[in-house]
Amino acid sequence: MSPLHLCLLISTGLFCIGLAGALARSNTILVLLGIELMLNAANINFIAFWRFGPSPVAGNGMIFVLFAIAVAAAEAAVGLALIIAVYRHQKNIRLQDSTTLKG
Amino acid sequence: MSLSTLSSQLSTAATASSAAAAAASPDSFLERAPLELRDWAVNLLPTPVQWLAHHLITIVCILAVFGLFFAFTTIAERKLLARLQNRLGPNRSGLPKLSILPWHFKHTLFGLSQPFADAIKAITKEDIVPAAADKLLHFLAPVIVVAFSLMTFAVLPFGRNIIPVELDAALLYFFAAGAATELAIFMAGWSSRNKYSLLAAMRALAQLISYELPLILSVVPIVLVTSTLSTKAIVLAQSGWTFGFLPHWFVFTPWGFAGFIIFLIAALAESNRSPFDLPEAESELVAGHLTEYSGFKYALFFMAEYFGLTALSGLGVTLFLGGWQAPLPFLEFIPSYLWFMGKLICMIVFFIWVRGTLLRLRIDQLTRLAWQFLVPLALLNIANAAFWVLTTQWSLPLQFVRWGVSAAIVVIPFIMMGRALSASYAPRSYRYAP
Amino acid sequence: MIPALFLIALLMLGSAAAAMLLRNLIHSALLLIVSWAGVAAFYLWAGAEFVAFAQILVYVGAISMVVLFAVLLTRQNQIIDTVIEPASRARAATAFTVAACVAAVFSAAILSTKFHPAAPEAPTASVKEIGLTLMNEHGGALLIVGLILTVALLGATILAATDRDEDQSQPSDAALPPKETP
Numbered sequence: 183m184s185p186l187h188l189c190l191l192i193s194t195g196l197f198c199i200g201l202a203g204a205l206a207r208s209n210t211i212l213v214l215l216g217i218e219l220m221l222n223a224a225n226i227n228f229i230a231f232w233r234f235g236p237s238p239v240a241g242n243g244m245i246f247v248l249f250a251i252a253v254a255a256a257e258a259a260v261g262l263a264l265i266i267a268v269y270r271h272q273k274n275i276r277l278q279d280s281t282t283l284k285g
Numbered sequence: 286m287s288l289s290t291l292s293s294q295l296s297t298a299a300t301a302s303s304a305a306a307a308a309a310s311p312d313s314f315l316e317r318a319p320l321e322l323r324d325w326a327v328n329l330l331p332t333p334v335q336w337l338a339h340h341l342i343t344i345v346c347i348l349a350v351f352g353l354f355f356a357f358t359t360i361a362e363r364k365l366l367a368r369l370q371n372r373l374g375p376n377r378s379g380l381p382k383l384s385i386l387p388w389h390f391k392h393t394l395f396g397l398s399q400p401f402a403d404a405i406k407a408i409t410k411e412d413i414v415p416a417a418a419d420k421l422l423h424f425l426a427p428v429i430v431v432a433f434s435l436m437t438f439a440v441l442p443f444g445r446n447i448i449p450v451e452l453d454a455a456l457l458y459f460f461a462a463g464a465a466t467e468l469a470i471f472m473a474g475w476s477s478r479n480k481y482s483l484l485a486a487m488r489a490l491a492q493l494i495s496y497e498l499p500l501i502l503s504v505v506p507i508v509l510v511t512s513t514l515s516t517k518a519i520v521l522a523q524s525g526w527t528f529g530f531l532p533h534w535f536v537f538t539p540w541g542f543a544g545f546i547i548f549l550i551a552a553l554a555e556s557n558r559s560p561f562d563l564p565e566a567e568s569e570l571v572a573g574h575l576t577e578y579s580g581f582k583y584a585l586f587f588m589a590e591y592f593g594l595t596a597l598s599g600l601g602v603t604l605f606l607g608g609w610q611a612p613l614p615f616l617e618f619i620p621s622y623l624w625f626m627g628k629l630i631c632m633i634v635f636f637i638w639v640r641g642t643l644l645r646l647r648i649d650q651l652t653r654l655a656w657q658f659l660v661p662l663a664l665l666n667i668a669n670a671a672f673w674v675l676t677t678q679w680s681l682p683l684q685f686v687r688w689g690v691s692a693a694i695v696v697i698p699f700i701m702m703g704r705a706l707s708a709s710y711a712p713r714s715y716r717y718a719p
Numbered sequence: 720m721i722p723a724l725f726l727i728a729l730l731m732l733g734s735a736a737a738a739m740l741l742r743n744l745i746h747s748a749l750l751l752i753v754s755w756a757g758v759a760a761f762y763l764w765a766g767a768e769f770v771a772f773a774q775i776l777v778y779v780g781a782i783s784m785v786v787l788f789a790v791l792l793t794r795q796n797q798i799i800d801t802v803i804e805p806a807s808r809a810r811a812a813t814a815f816t817v818a819a820c821v822a823a824v825f826s827a828a829i830l831s832t833k834f835h836p837a838a839p840e841a842p843t844a845s846v847k848e849i850g851l852t853l854m855n856e857h858g859g860a861l862l863i864v865g866l867i868l869t870v871a872l873l874g875a876t877i878l879a880a881t882d883r884d885e886d887q888s889q890p891s892d893a894a895l896p897p898k899e900t901p
Contacts, residue, residue: 188728
């Protein structure tokens with residue numbers, strides 16, 4: 183098994199922990215953090231392919247990760263602001279309770 | 286004037302000064318002495334552990350030098366503040382009673398052993414942990430804050446050849462390592478299970494986050510001009526003298542001066558120093574987020590604060606004050622690390638002076654200063670540095686225009702925004718004062 | 720090399736799993752920060768220094784603060800937190816099954832793939848190279864990211880800010896009358 187295989191398996195593990203967390207937890211903040219974990223797992227893949235790929239062209243993998251980190255930061259900021267706005271309305275951030283729009 | 290021409294001139298001028306000429310060369314004995322000493326010590330050990338010894342010696346040196354520096358900063362601060370307030374300051378503590386000595390021995394040492402007495406007091410105090418506290422986090426917070434504030438020292442170039450870790454992205458590393466202290470403050474406030482600690486921690490965090498922005502923005506012009514993030518290269522970019530006596534330090538350019546002032550203010554706030562010491566304003570709050578800490582853990586937080594201050598001062602010296610470069614060519618015979626330490630001490634004394642002079646800000650004034658004044662000025666300063674880079678090739682008469690425009694970009698917004706900032710406060714009316 | 724990778728993976732996956740299992744939100748958030756630091760350690764291991772420090776600066780320095788503030792600002796009733804409903808148990812079981820299935824599929828796909836052999840020497844990317852690539856080839860993307868971050872900053876502020884009429888009771892600083900001491 184090459185190092186690339188190992189890195190990809192590790193990122194699979196991180197992705198699935200994030201997925202399980204996002205699906206299982208009822209606290210909206212933790213769901214958001216699960217999604218952040220999944221994003222990080224994708225970033226690990228980029229770096230792994232950059233490091234162990236056949237032709238590492240000018241650090242393209244790194245640049246992709248930099249953009250992904252920036253977008254993840256924006257996502258976290260907006261997501262948590264939304265959570266705070268929801269909390270102000272219903273004093274509660276459980277996902278099951280946000281059913282106002284359910285038909 | 287380059288170093289080699291200087292040394293050759295000195296040696297031709299007088300044969301008696303050949304020792305000074307040898308010292309002036311970049312590879313003089315004094316310059317290399319610390320490294321030689323380390324290599325000698327490392328070579329005593331068997332080959333497999335040499336790399337480990339190499340790094341351990343570096344780490345122990347940083348701990349020892351800056352530990353002692355911290356100790357003497359505290360006593361210097363107490364004594365200087367005392368002088369500023371027309372007091373004497375601690376001057377009693379001396380050597381322990383040497384009653385075995387036959388003669389009467391005056392052993393007060395001007396109170397210079399006060400920090401060691403303080404250290405012994407802190408260690409022997411009872412360590413109280415609140416019953417409701419989150420024990421693990423309560424323990425981890427001081428450890429993290431000290432560890433990460435020490436880590437920032439790793440990328441500072443202390444001398445011509447002395448830099449613990451040579452990193453390509455040294456500046457980024459510095460700020461990344463500094464980011465963890467915010468986490469430690471949160472952990473300290475939250476794990477104490479005391480609502481006042483938690484509130485104080487939130488206040489401290491609000492302050493740290495507000496001032497991290499101008500701090501980093503004030504550094505960006507340097508990166509723009511030197512096109513590198515490596516602290517070593519930034520110091521080298523400031524070498525040389527115009528007309529043989531004007532050093533090329535960045536603080537002597539309009540954008541560098543503005544950046545330095547913004548950096549100083551932000552550094553004061555980042556290290557919770559007066560006039561920005563709201564997180565633990567000792568005359569108003571108990572100790573902010575440190576209320577539930579006592580004994581050695583409290584001392585660790587105190588230590589981390591001073592380490593942070595020293596590291597930020599060291600960064601300021603590195604980025605704006607020419608790092609280890611001597612201010613004048615003929616002073617180059619003094620080893621570079623002594624110049625660095627000298628500038629560092631000047632910065633620390635300046636910070637103490639500010640503490641003794643200025644009044645504490647209110648929290649709304651504090652955040653307003655950061656967001657309405659420092660951040661816009663720092664952003665403008667980046668544009669200023671870009672203009673500076675674009676006009677490097679201008680001929681001599683146009684150089685005056687370049688300096689004028691650059692200075693105008695600093696001064697005009699400063700005056701305008703300063704007026705807007707001070708206009709937002711109502712004029713003070715003193716009822717009893719004349 | 721490889722033992723270090725295992726240590727990093729243990730730190731990263733262990734803290735992430737613990738974060739997702741714990742009931743205390745603050746502990747979860749702090750463990751997730753450890754996990755993010757583990758990801759940064761992986762980047763360092765792979766030789767991507769710049770990305771590692773950026774990861775620490777953004778995740779450990781910034782996002783962690785936003786998360787911790789959000790947790791503190793949305794304090795829930797502790798009683799609801801301590802009782803585990805049967806519905807949420809069922810949901811957790813489904814989630815674990817789904818995640819395990821995804822993990823199995825991914826692992827099978829990864830293990831059955833023959834990748835091209837790695838380049839003989841490890842790639843290096845100095846900060847200068849990254850900067851030049853960012854500014855030249857990816858200049859447009861950089862601009863768009865800057866725009867996204869600005870919009871996100873404004874949007875987050877507007878979303879989280881309280882309505883104006885709520886804090887009419889607090890006068891602004893300029894309106895404060897001069898202090899009268901009796």
